[in-house]
Amino acid sequence: MVGIGLGGGHVYTSWFLEFVPTPNRGTWMVIFQAFWSVGTVFQAALAWIVMPGLGWRWLVALSSLPCIIVLLSYVLIPESPRYLCMKGRMSEAQTVLEKVAALNKTKLPPGILVSDQSEDLNEEIPLSEDIHLLTRRPKKIKDSETSSSSTLALFSPKLIRTTFLLWSVFFGITFSYYGIVLLTSQLSSGESTCSSITSLSENLHDASLYINVFITSLAEFPGLVLSAIILDKVGRKLSMAIMLLLGFILLLPLVSQQHEILTTASLFGARMFISATFTVACIYAPEVYPTSVRSTGVGVATAIGRIGGMICPLVAVGLVSNCHQTVAVILFEVVIVLVGLSIMLFPFETMGRELIDSVASVHVSDSNSLVRL
Secondary structure (H helix, E strand, C coil), rough: HHHHCCCCHHHHHHHCCCCCCCCCCCHHHHHHHHHHHHHHHHHHHHHHHHHHCCHHHHHHHHEEEEHHHHHHHHHHHHCHHHHHHHHHHHHHHHHHHHHHHHHCCCCCCEEEEECCCCCCHHHHCCCCCCCCCCCCCCCCCCCCHHEEEEEHHHHCCCCHHHHHHHHHHHHHHHHHHHHHHHHHHHHHCCCCCCCCCCHHHHHHHHHHHHHHHHHHHHHHHHHHHHHHHHHHHCCHHHHHHHHHHHHHHHHEEEECCCCCCHHHHHHHHHHHHHHHHHHHHHHHHHHHHHHHHHHHHHHHHHHHHHHHHHHHHHHHHHHHHHHHHHHHHHHHHHHHHHHHHHHHHCCCCCCCCCCCCCCEEEEEEEEECEEEE
């Protein structure tokens, strides 16, 4: 049941993205993703306090409180105007935009809100200063496209390459991210010996486990700062490639057994850059998909990533506990390399590009940039 609830978290990213203006989209999305890191650090601190004395049931109960706050605030969350326009609910979209304008102490320009998803645009309507498009150019959308399955649209000729590459990236990054988290718990004792395997109950009451998890969780904040600095300067693809390379380098010392301080430092640095890559990937995915399939595309990619997260413990826990730390770390490094290759093969760079609303509006130019027809 917990997994079902957490599985819908990607919808918030798609929703927030559709409110953010293009020029500062990268920075604002990093700020939005920063709350994931805040929650991670808070959870590590909470486990540090609660687990040794009260156990996991109290930890789960206390961890559910923010979800209750989200449910109570649901009625205050406006629907995305892009989504409403795509569904032809223009008056509702107009109302949302008016509320946004009022919140920013300004007014919408006078005129009629017209979307390129509106069926009214199938007729010849003279454009004037009194008609304001949600997107730059009106385009006639076929009924067959609007009624087609969002899932099948992910495998259309224009999106299939992006879809499969995103799946591999989300699988690999999630596998690597949780691998580093689990390596922190496995190597936290400083002994890193496999001659005597510590029992689960003893490990859960070992304060050093929670201290090291808390310290390495703090690594996500420098990663977020780095993401915010370079994301809108060098682009999404290059940002992910650079940070993956740095994470790869910092994870290398753990191929062999190291001192506790060096182990924690390596895990700190590797998690910083891998989590930063994860953040940029979570920004890139909803940007690259059109509004008509955005939540579906990101949701399926996230689900593929969760599979990587489920497989990861078999490696991080199983191999390290059975004297195979070198094999485990090398496997993580190989996965990081494969993720980097997938990123470089992405056909779209979304930096500075407007969001698109339909699959028909997607076009890959010869220069591998995303353009609007």
